[in-house]
Amino acid sequence: MSLLVKQAVTELRTAIMEAAGRAVADGEFPEVPLSDFIIEVPANKENGDYSSNAAMAWARDLKSAPRKIAQTLVDRLFLEDTFFDRCEIAGPGFMNFYLKDSFNACVIQDILEKGAEYGRSDYGKSRKINIEFVSANPTGPMHMGNARGGALGDCLAAVMDFAGYSVSREFYVNDAGNQIDKFGLSLDIRYQQIFKGEDAVELPEDSYHGADIMVRAKEFADIHGDKYIDATEAERRKALVDYALPKNIAAMKDNLTKYRIEYDTWFLESTLHNGGELAETLEIMKNKGLTYEKDGALWYKNKEVLGARLAREGKTPEEIERLELKDEVLIRTNGNPTYFAADIAYHRNKLEKRGFEKAIDIWGADHHGHVARMKGALDAIGCNGDDLDVILMQLVRLMRDGKPAKMSKRTGNAITLVDLLEDIPIDAVRFLFNMREPGSQMDFDLDLAVEESSQNPVYYCQYAHARICSIIKKLADEGKTARECTIPELVLLSAPEEKALIKHLASLTDEIISSAKNYDPAKITRYAVDLATLFHKFYNACRVNCEEEALMQARLSLCLCVKNVLCNILTMFRITVPESM
Numbered sequence: 001m002s003l004l005v006k007q008a009v010t011e012l013r014t015a016i017m018e019a020a021g022r023a024v025a026d027g028e029f030p031e032v033p034l035s036d037f038i039i040e041v042p043a044n045k046e047n048g049d050y051s052s053n054a055a056m057a058w059a060r061d062l063k064s065a066p067r068k069i070a071q072t073l074v075d076r077l078f079l080e081d082t083f084f085d086r087c088e089i090a091g092p093g094f095m096n097f098y099l100k101d102s103f104n105a106c107v108i109q110d111i112l113e114k115g116a117e118y119g120r121s122d123y124g125k126s127r128k129i130n131i132e133f134v135s136a137n138p139t140g141p142m143h144m145g146n147a148r149g150g151a152l153g154d155c156l157a158a159v160m161d162f163a164g165y166s167v168s169r170e171f172y173v174n175d176a177g178n179q180i181d182k183f184g185l186s187l188d189i190r191y192q193q194i195f196k197g198e199d200a201v202e203l204p205e206d207s208y209h210g211a212d213i214m215v216r217a218k219e220f221a222d223i224h225g226d227k228y229i230d231a232t233e234a235e236r237r238k239a240l241v242d243y244a245l246p247k248n249i250a251a252m253k254d255n256l257t258k259y260r261i262e263y264d265t266w267f268l269e270s271t272l273h274n275g276g277e278l279a280e281t282l283e284i285m286k287n288k289g290l291t292y293e294k295d296g297a298l299w300y301k302n303k304e305v306l307g308a309r310l311a312r313e314g315k316t317p318e319e320i321e322r323l324e325l326k327d328e329v330l331i332r333t334n335g336n337p338t339y340f341a342a343d344i345a346y347h348r349n350k351l352e353k354r355g356f357e358k359a360i361d362i363w364g365a366d367h368h369g370h371v372a373r374m375k376g377a378l379d380a381i382g383c384n385g386d387d388l389d390v391i392l393m394q395l396v397r398l399m400r401d402g403k404p405a406k407m408s409k410r411t412g413n414a415i416t417l418v419d420l421l422e423d424i425p426i427d428a429v430r431f432l433f434n435m436r437e438p439g440s441q442m443d444f445d446l447d448l449a450v451e452e453s454s455q456n457p458v459y460y461c462q463y464a465h466a467r468i469c470s471i472i473k474k475l476a477d478e479g480k481t482a483r484e485c486t487i488p489e490l491v492l493l494s495a496p497e498e499k500a501l502i503k504h505l506a507s508l509t510d511e512i513i514s515s516a517k518n519y520d521p522a523k524i525t526r527y528a529v530d531l532a533t534l535f536h537k538f539y540n541a542c543r544v545n546c547e548e549e550a551l552m553q554a555r556l557s558l559c560l561c562v563k564n565v566l567c568n569i570l571t572m573f574r575i576t577v578p579e580s581m
Contacts, residue, residue: 002121002509004103004110009039009050011082012097016054019076028072034061041507048088048096049503055093066093104502105490108554111505111561119508119568124165124516130350131157133362134256135172138248139183140210142255142417144396145364148442150417151433152393153362154261155521158572163516168264168356171256172346175245176270177339182207184237187244190217191236195226216244255418260426260574272345277353278337281345282330284381291330298331300340306376309385328373340370344377351383360519362391362438391519394441396433405446424449427575431458434525434573452581457529461566462578464532468563469579471544475556480545482556489550493558497538504534505561508568521573528569535562 016037023029037054055070062069070093077087083103088096111118133153136142157167174180186208192201194217203209220243228236253266272278282298285291290301303325310320330341350359363370371392375385398405398415406414420429428449435457436442454460475481493502508527515523544555570577 002110002118002506004106005506005510008083008099008103012039012050012052012084015077015079015082015084016052016073016095018078019073020054020058022076023072026076029062029069032061034058042096045500045503047090047094049099050084050097052095052097053093055089055095059093069093070095101491101494102487104493104499104506105485105487107502107506108485108490108493108557108561109487111564112557115564116568116571118564119512119572120162120164121509121513122164123513124160124163126164126166127357128355129160129165129167129358129360130170130354130356131160131167131360131362132170132172132350134261135174136252137174137179138245138252139179139186139208140212140248142252144398144415144417144420144444145393147259147417147420147429148396148433149362149364149393150256150259150261151430152391152438152521155430155434155524155573156360156362156391156516156519158574159512159521159524160516162512162572165516169262170265170267171252171263173249173266173268174339175249175268176273177336177342180241180245181336183245184241186213187217187220187240188233188237190214191221191240192229194218194221195229212248216240216247219247220244255421258421258426259417260430267346267349269342269346272342272349273337277349278342278345281348281381282337282341285330285344288380290380296333297329300328300330300377302326302328302373302376305380306372309376309379310372340373340377343370343374344381347374347378347388348381348383351378351387356387358387358389360389360391362393365392365394365439368392389519391438393438397441397443398446399443400446427462428456428458430573430575431461431525434521437520437522457525458575459581461528461532461570462576463581464535465563465566465570466578466581467539468535468559468566471559472556472563475545478545480552480556482560483553485550485553485557490554490557492548492551492554495538495542497534497541498555498558501531501534501538501558501562504531505565508565524569525573528566531562531565531569535559 020029020034024031035057037052037057039050039052042048042051055066055073058069059066067089070089073095074087074089079085079087083099083106085098085100088098090096114120131153133156134142134146134150136146154169157169161167186203189201189203189207190213193203217240220240223243224239228239231239249266256263282291285300290305292299292301306325307320310323311317328340329338331337347359350356367390371390374390375388378385378388424446432444432449433442448456450456452459454463472482493499504527511523511527515521538558542555544552544559546552546555567577
């Protein structure tokens with residue numbers, strides 16, 4: 001929470017405890033230890049600005065009715081030197097508190113003083129957090145899941161940075177293992193087909209059939225001709241992969257940069273293989289008795305390890321049995337490590353080698369079963385599985401003219417991230433992909449995303465900012481510029497629309513902290529939309545350029561606060577902040 005809000009809550013808690021002390025001194029309360037109680041913002045604004053359940057929390061301690069306790073406290077509350085004006089008792093004993101108008105004035109002063117820093121806090125205490133997202137397979141183009149994951153991961157990182165964490169954005173490049181073998185095979189067949197014909201060499205069903213493979217094979221052929229046709233299969237495939245893989249990775253970097261995502265680390269899976277960390281991790285697992293050999297492969301005792309973890313979490317033997325847990329292969333019969341083996345080594349690298357206090361991964365919902373396996377394996381090798389948090393992201397359905405859109409108008413193929421960024425403003429893509437919680441399926445309306453109206457949420461927020469810039473410019477044209485207002489002048493902001501707007505502005509820091517705690521940056525996009533709505537209501541109800549100079553200045557200060565906060569949010573999410581539209 002902001003320092004101002006924290007001060008108000010601290011004042012309230014102190015006032016309640018001091019009232020309880022007076023009740024003890026007066027003989028109304030027995031001198032006994034008192035339970036903790038909650039101070040919160042009530043959902044219904046008619047129930048005050050803050051509410052406390054102290055009377056209910058103490059009913060058992062004091063052996064008295066909550067409402068009687070509440071009345072005893074209210075009779076002894078001293079609020080004169082606090083931000084609070086009065087307290088009312090409601091329902092079974094809730095204590096509802098109402099802020100003085102001077103608090104709203106202090107909120108405005110706080111926002112204007114902090115400027116671009118307003119909304120930041122030290123909640124995260126600079127804890128090192130790694131957020132890995134997108135991590136698309138480099139063997140083909142990025143799809144809609146990557147588009148949603150990119151916006152989600154980047155905006156979550158921004159929110160956590162604002163909440164005081166030390167955040168590192170990471171892309172894990174799967175440049176080793178089976179998918180690269182398949183990539184080399186697919187390129188090889190397409191390369192041979194260029195010179196021998198499609199009927200001469202057949203592309204296996206389980207290989208990559210996309211047009212992008214043919215493009216890379218053709219590029220390679222244009223450079224090298226048929227030089228590699230008579231080379232060994234291993235030599236030919238290595239040459240093709242060595243050419244195509246860096247091209248694909250570079251293209252991913254370019255496209256994600258266009259999407260305004262800048263990673264701190266591009267981590268290559270091959271470094272785990274070549275640097276010995278994968279072998280080291282497997283050796284740890286062997287030494288701990290977590291593996292066994294069967295049918296020429298190395299297996300991990302997943303059923304035993306994960307079953308024990310689930311039992312510790314309270315699962316019954318019957319519940320665990322129903323999960324049908326099974327052991328996992330770490331090294332295949334051909335000597336190649338599995339993706340799971342590399343993943344264990346990779347997360348050990350994050351948590352143990354690089355010292356991140358929390359690793360947050362954003363995966364597709366189809367990876368649900370992999371989460372518990374990973375946590376169990378990390379526990380088993382000596383890391384803490386609970387230091388890995390996985391956000392499971394649901395699918396995206398693109399809509400056009402009210403119907404699902406599956407094909408790109410430009411290519412006739414499935415719509416990729418590149419197609420989306422060419423057809424839709426990046427501001428809209430980043431904002432709209434963060435309008436829903438990660439775990440909810442979403443429809444992305446392609447028509448709405450390009451619409452310049454209040455129906456388009458990002459346009460609506462940008463327009464609110466541009467409207468404020470227009471107000472400031474018009475006043476400047478009349479020789480009226482903003483000046484610093486006094487508390488008595490800011491207290492003039494007493495209209496319901498003004499109070500509602502200030503209350504919303506005051507909640508930004510708490511909203512950012514809540515968003516970080518819940519791994520849900522959609523809270524902040526919705527906050528911005530609500531802020532724009534409250535501003536437009538204020539604008540329509542309260543004339544800024546009014547005759548009373550003090551009130552005009554107070555309203556202009558409020559406009560500047562909204563402008564600052566909208567700018568902070570949009571900038572945080574790397575969305576443009578227009579001054580005119």
